[in-house]
Amino acid sequence: MRVLAINDISCVGKCSLTVALPVLSACGATVDILPTALLSTHTGGFTGYTFLNLDDEMKKICDHWETLGLKYDVIQSGYLGSRAQIDFVKEVKRRFLKTDGVFVVDPVLGDNFTFYKGFDEAFAREMLSLCAEADYILPNDTESFLLTGERDPMKALSRLAEICPHPVITGADMEDGYFLCYFDGEKKRMPLKKVEGSFHGAGDVFAAAFAGCIGGGFPIREALRLSVEFCYRSILRTAREVEDKKYGMNYEKELCVLTDAFRGR
Ligand code: PXL
Numbered sequence: 001m002r003v004l005a006i007n008d009i010s011c012v013g014k015c016s017l018t019v020a021l022p023v024l025s026a027c028g029a030t031v032d033i034l035p036t037a038l039l040s041t042h043t044g045g046f047t048g049y050t051f052l053n054l055d056d057e058m059k060k061i062c063d064h065w066e067t068l069g070l071k072y073d074v075i076q077s078g079y080l081g082s083r084a085q086i087d088f089v090k091e092v093k094r095r096f097l098k099t100d101g102v103f104v105v106d107p108v109l110g111d112n113f114t115f116y117k118g119f120d121e122a123f124a125r126e127m128l129s130l131c132a133e134a135d136y137i138l139p140n141d142t143e144s145f146l147l148t149g150e151r152d153p154m155k156a157l158s159r160l161a162e163i164c165p166h167p168v169i170t171g172a173d174m175e176d177g178y179f180l181c182y183f184d185g186e187k188k189r190m191p192l193k194k195v196e197g198s199f200h201g202a203g204d205v206f207a208a209a210f211a212g213c214i215g216g217g218f219p220i221r222e223a224l225r226l227s228v229e230f231c232y233r234s235i236l237r238t239a240r241e242v243e244d245k246k247y248g249m250n251y252e253k254e255l256c257v258l259t260d261a262f263r264g265r
Helices: 016-026 055-068 083-096 121-131 141-148 153-161 202-215 220-241 256-262
Strands: 002-012 030-041 051-053 072-077 097-105 166-169 179-183 186-190
Touching (some): 002 202, 016 256, 055 083, 072 202, 083 121, 141 166, 153 179, 153 186, 179 220, 220 256
Parallel strands (some): 072 097
Antiparallel strands (some): 179 186
């Protein structure tokens, strides 16, 4: 399985590509990367970070790849640094995804019901148009609200299911259900105990594992079970081991959930 991960490089604060590479590799994937931006740290909780947008470089990289004839089983997109990049990712899909390939979009927009720095309503509208081209979208509860205007996660799920075959909403804050998803023509909840606190990078850990499991041929129900288990165990470990949560998740010693599942496949 050859996967293209389109995401930023945040040098410190485990998220985006620094998470996608090891997690997808644990799923047995050959991972190529298309970096969208280079930051000294991610933007959530740090101040004074550097930010280099890679719009122009992305185009040059893809032109070179065209000469190599590269094609991908899975393309997974995450943090995008500009509205122009959202358009460009649609083009990357057209140029590099195999005809039976899978396009997974994590519409990174915000958390705690606010936009991450640099994003706004217009950006969210553009992101919704990218979601409409995806096979799977993985918004958190905030992003599902920013995309649809619906605060009720079940209503947001219905709206998203009108534009994408398989929306999965992570972190929906409901009494007995934490993951919401749409497949086999119906809405489903995956019960999961809530862990108090906010875990930076959890969405990226989940998204990479889910894309790896789907790309590796697991049916959606099993892909969700595995990626949720991996993410949940990483959250519990992070709650125990990491004091300053902006530095990201301690997921490394839980990668065995994925390597075990992929052994012999
Ligand atoms: O984890 C999402 C994410 C990815 N990339 C960058 C971010 C964030 C969230 O804050 O700032 C640069």
